Each structure stands twice: as C-alpha cells, then as structure tokens.
Amino acid sequence: MSDKPKINVIKNIRKLHNLYKNIGVYCRVSTNSHKQLHSLTQQISYYVKLFHGHPTYRLYDIYIDIGSGNESSERSQYQRMLNDCRNKKLNTIITKSIRRFGRNTVEVISAVRELRNLGINIIFESENLDTRDSNNEFLISILSGLAEAENESRRLNIIWGLEKQAKNGTSELYRRRCYGYKKDKIGNLTINESEAETVRFIFSSYIAGKSYKQISKELTENGISSPTGKSTWCNKTIENILSNEKYCGEVILFKNISESKLSGFSSDIIKHRNSYHMIESHPEIISKEDFNLVQELKKKRSRKKPKDSSNVI
Known part of the structure; x- marks a missing residue:
C-alpha cells in the first residue's frame, strides 16, 4: 500500500433546477480587444460545457453583444433575447453578472420584473442570484446600483485622462x-x-x-x-x-x-x-x-x- 493518499477531484458543477428546459445565455464584452474576446470565448466555452450531457437542460441559444452596456438600443442580441422570451422560447436566462446584463438599475429591475411575469427567471452567476426568489430583487437593485456607480466613476476617470493628455x-x-x-x-x-x-x-x-x-x-x-x-x-x-x-x-x-x-x-x-x-x-x-x-x-x-x-x- 502506498504511503501517499490517493486524492480524487470532485468537480463543482452547478446543478440547475429540474424544471429548466430552454436555456438562453447572455454574454457581453465592452470592446473587441484581444483580451476581451478571449474572455468572451471562455464564457461561451464554460456554458457549453455546463449543459453538455444534460438532456434535461436544452441550450436554446447564446446571445452575444460586443459594445458598451450604455448603448442599450444598439445591443441587438440583448433585444433578440428579450423578444425570444416574449415569444415563450426560453425558460431561463443565465448571464455572468448583473454588470454585464443591464446598463443601469432601472433597466435591470425592469427586465427582471417583465421576465418574471412571463415565468422566466434570470441567474446571475457571479452574484449567485436567481430571480425565481422574489426576495433577491432588493439585493439585485443594490448590486446593480453599485455597478452603475462604479462604471460612472471609471468613465469619469477615462475622460479626465483623455482631457489631461489633450491639454499637455x-x-x-x-x-x-x-x-x-x-x-x-x-x-x-x-x-x-x-x-x-x-x-x-x-x-x-x-x-x-x-x-x-x-x-x-x-x-x-x-x-x-x-x-x-x-x-x-x-x-x-x-x-x-x-x-x-x-x-x-x-x-x-x-x-x-x-x-x-x-x-x-x-x-x-x-x-x-x-x-x-x-x-x-x-x-x-x-x-x-x-x-x-x-x-x-x-x-x-x-x-x-x-x-x-x-x-x-
């Protein structure tokens, strides 16, 4: 018998509710830089692996937007995803984080409420929040507000830097x-x-x-x-x-x-x-x-x- 213990790794795979059928995944990156496109590729790969081999969970579609979340009208894939929800094509939406999903608190909460009325829930992976639980709405609004404030601060810093370089x-x-x-x-x-x-x-x-x-x-x-x-x-x-x-x-x-x-x-x-x-x-x-x-x-x-x-x- 070996002196070294044998260790088996038990992978932590997120389990979805058995009632989930058609799953929509929403991914967004701000720019088409190599770093962000690599991040996008990793996001897509992660979700494909998550649903692979689980016939109960049908990955209906992956919706991908490249661009600022502040330009909601130009997020064509986000709008297409919402239309698919309204047409009863999806049961659940999964996205990486609240920040990647909506441009501000009002938009996020509005989408959460509309989709909940349609019987569709959203899972925010990073925050580990599921809108099936109505008690999560308050927490989602707080986190969304914090993300919005952080984005605004970052934008102010960017334009300050641009103006400083222009001035000198x-x-x-x-x-x-x-x-x-x-x-x-x-x-x-x-x-x-x-x-x-x-x-x-x-x-x-x-x-x-x-x-x-x-x-x-x-x-x-x-x-x-x-x-x-x-x-x-x-x-x-x-x-x-x-x-x-x-x-x-x-x-x-x-x-x-x-x-x-x-x-x-x-x-x-x-x-x-x-x-x-x-x-x-x-x-x-x-x-x-x-x-x-x-x-x-x-x-x-x-x-x-x-x-x-x-x-x-």
Missing part, C-alpha cells in the same frame, strides 16, 4: 491618421502624396464652384478609390474632407462629439467639455487661407439653397 499635447489623438496622411517610423504624420493630390483636387474644385455631387461624380469616373477603398465616392465624404482642419496642419480634439460616441457620459459632462486646438501639428496639405475660404463658401452656399440630400454610395 501628449494625446495620440493628435496624430490619428486620416486620408491624405501616413505615419512615419516614430508615429508622426507625414503627407501621402498620392492621396494628398486628391485632397487638393477636392478643395480646388469646391473653390472653383463645383458641388459635392459634382466632385464625387468626377472622382468616381476617374477611377480614384475613396478613403474606405470603394470605387465610388459619396457626398458626405467630400463634405467631411472639406471640413477637416487637419488638412491645414491643425487638430481640434473633442469637437462635435455626440453623447452616443462618449459611451454613456452624462449630458452635463458633454456640455462642459473643453476642446483642444493644436496649431502646426503636422505638415499641411491645404493652406490655411484656402481652408478658411472653403468654410466661408460652405456657409454662403448653404444659405442660398437647400442642402443637397442626394448621395452617391
């Missing part, structure tokens, strides 16, 4: 590449001559009196690829190029950023956010005089006639 001139956003430019070995913007020629053509054509539509049509007919590599140009692309101060060697950070692009920042934060203007940031493609002239012409033309809504896609 160290932000990488100043060196973000756009059509007409490329980056050198150390990351500075330099002129891409072939694209810059197209940029100069766009500005000179507009100064000569041509419209967005005429310019986009001419570029398309000449076989010049758009900034996205397409064979056709759209009017909006022409307008964006003509409005971009980067072509005269300047950069303005945090201008005209909508609330949705700030991923959940409150309207007060957006209203009081500063913009940061760096002059002579990089080589100019268009002179400052021509850029200013184009801005004046745009204002005059917009007052003379309705905005051209036609577009070339």
Whole structure:
C-alpha cells in the first residue's frame, strides 16, 4: 500500500433546477480587444460545457453583444433575447453578472420584473442570484446600483485622462491618421502624396464652384478609390474632407462629439467639455487661407439653397 493518499477531484458543477428546459445565455464584452474576446470565448466555452450531457437542460441559444452596456438600443442580441422570451422560447436566462446584463438599475429591475411575469427567471452567476426568489430583487437593485456607480466613476476617470493628455499635447489623438496622411517610423504624420493630390483636387474644385455631387461624380469616373477603398465616392465624404482642419496642419480634439460616441457620459459632462486646438501639428496639405475660404463658401452656399440630400454610395 502506498504511503501517499490517493486524492480524487470532485468537480463543482452547478446543478440547475429540474424544471429548466430552454436555456438562453447572455454574454457581453465592452470592446473587441484581444483580451476581451478571449474572455468572451471562455464564457461561451464554460456554458457549453455546463449543459453538455444534460438532456434535461436544452441550450436554446447564446446571445452575444460586443459594445458598451450604455448603448442599450444598439445591443441587438440583448433585444433578440428579450423578444425570444416574449415569444415563450426560453425558460431561463443565465448571464455572468448583473454588470454585464443591464446598463443601469432601472433597466435591470425592469427586465427582471417583465421576465418574471412571463415565468422566466434570470441567474446571475457571479452574484449567485436567481430571480425565481422574489426576495433577491432588493439585493439585485443594490448590486446593480453599485455597478452603475462604479462604471460612472471609471468613465469619469477615462475622460479626465483623455482631457489631461489633450491639454499637455501628449494625446495620440493628435496624430490619428486620416486620408491624405501616413505615419512615419516614430508615429508622426507625414503627407501621402498620392492621396494628398486628391485632397487638393477636392478643395480646388469646391473653390472653383463645383458641388459635392459634382466632385464625387468626377472622382468616381476617374477611377480614384475613396478613403474606405470603394470605387465610388459619396457626398458626405467630400463634405467631411472639406471640413477637416487637419488638412491645414491643425487638430481640434473633442469637437462635435455626440453623447452616443462618449459611451454613456452624462449630458452635463458633454456640455462642459473643453476642446483642444493644436496649431502646426503636422505638415499641411491645404493652406490655411484656402481652408478658411472653403468654410466661408460652405456657409454662403448653404444659405442660398437647400442642402443637397442626394448621395452617391
């Protein structure tokens, strides 16, 4: 007989209620970074293994969203999951945590109550909470509120860091590449001559009196690829190029950023956010005089006639 005791590992596998039939799994990560996608893969693998070999528990579907939880309207898979619940396709939803499930306390509690009325419960794995127990609702509201406050604090820290870098001139956003430019070995913007020629053509054509539509049509007919590599140009692309101060060697950070692009920042934060203007940031493609002239012409033309809504896609 061996002196060393023999140890068998008894794996702790979560057991689900016998009445559970159709299971829906909801997974969400905030970005498509390698680290978060790896986390998503692990989540999916875990749930597939959890239900493998248990015919009583039918894994009906896995709903996967990639993006901020603050953009609920854009969480298409979350909405699809709720619709499947309303159509009686699911008996139970399992998700990693309260934070991953809803954007705020109101949304979480609203979903919990709606699904409970439909006879569907939600299991929050990290918190070990099951909405079958109505007593858990109060605890869920508290934990959801804490997660919401933590997310808001993190968002404030992020925008504070971005503004600090913008203010002291160290932000990488100043060196973000756009059509007409490329980056050198150390990351500075330099002129891409072939694209810059197209940029100069766009500005000179507009100064000569041509419209967005005429310019986009001419570029398309000449076989010049758009900034996205397409064979056709759209009017909006022409307008964006003509409005971009980067072509005269300047950069303005945090201008005209909508609330949705700030991923959940409150309207007060957006209203009081500063913009940061760096002059002579990089080589100019268009002179400052021509850029200013184009801005004046745009204002005059917009007052003379309705905005051209036609577009070339």
